Amino acid sequence: MRGSQVVAAALFLGLVLSGCGLTVNQSITIADGESVDGDRTTVNGSIRIGSDCEVDGDCQTVNGKITVGDGSRVGSLATVNGRITLAEGVMVDGDLATVNGGITIGPGGRVSDSVSTVNGTVELTGARVEGDVTLTNGDLEMTDGSVVADDVIVKGGKGSAPPAIRISGGSVVEGNILVRGRTGVVVHLSDGGGVAGDVRGAEIVRK
Numbered sequence: 001m002r003g004s005q006v007v008a009a010a011l012f013l014g015l016v017l018s019g020c021g022l023t024v025n026q027s028i029t030i031a032d033g034e035s036v037d038g039d040r041t042t043v044n045g046s047i048r049i050g051s052d053c054e055v056d057g058d059c060q061t062v063n064g065k066i067t068v069g070d071g072s073r074v075g076s077l078a079t080v081n082g083r084i085t086l087a088e089g090v091m092v093d094g095d096l097a098t099v100n101g102g103i104t105i106g107p108g109g110r111v112s113d114s115v116s117t118v119n120g121t122v123e124l125t126g127a128r129v130e131g132d133v134t135l136t137n138g139d140l141e142m143t144d145g146s147v148v149a150d151d152v153i154v155k156g157g158k159g160s161a162p163p164a165i166r167i168s169g170g171s172v173v174e175g176n177i178l179v180r181g182r183t184g185v186v187v188h189l190s191d192g193g194g195v196a197g198d199v200r201g202a203e204i205v206r207k
Contacts, residue, residue: 071088077096086105094113102117151177176197187202188205
């Protein structure tokens, strides 16, 4: 079984075993300004969290996207076969993870833990990630003063093209960029973008 399939199967099993709060073939919506306690999980449905919400729990889905509106605070978010999109000023008290979907974090966003994706691009626009960013078959785009406070880790995969890491607009990786089991990875630095630590296993191109 391929790595992405293992992750997807593990998440699906976790949702089923969690039992409480599991929704099947339905999307979940949390209205603007609403505060909720507990996890929200679904299979074959999306999760939409409105603006200025407080979600004291984790949100997970298989076969659906997750979107979070401006100024909301949430727990960990995870999806298989869907993307995660965070609007402006979203605070995540946990981590973000996708399989077969990208991750977009808008201006002023902050993730207190790690960000990881398999077969998806991570886009940070004026956002901060306190933990690692891990990529398997996906690119990283950092703009507008974004910060990764720990390492960027590129893992081996069988994608058609090597991942590209683009750091611009004064953005910075405060840890290292570490490439494991993949060749041809290029780190593009421009407009004041930088890496405070080491770059291992990748070529650096400065513009």
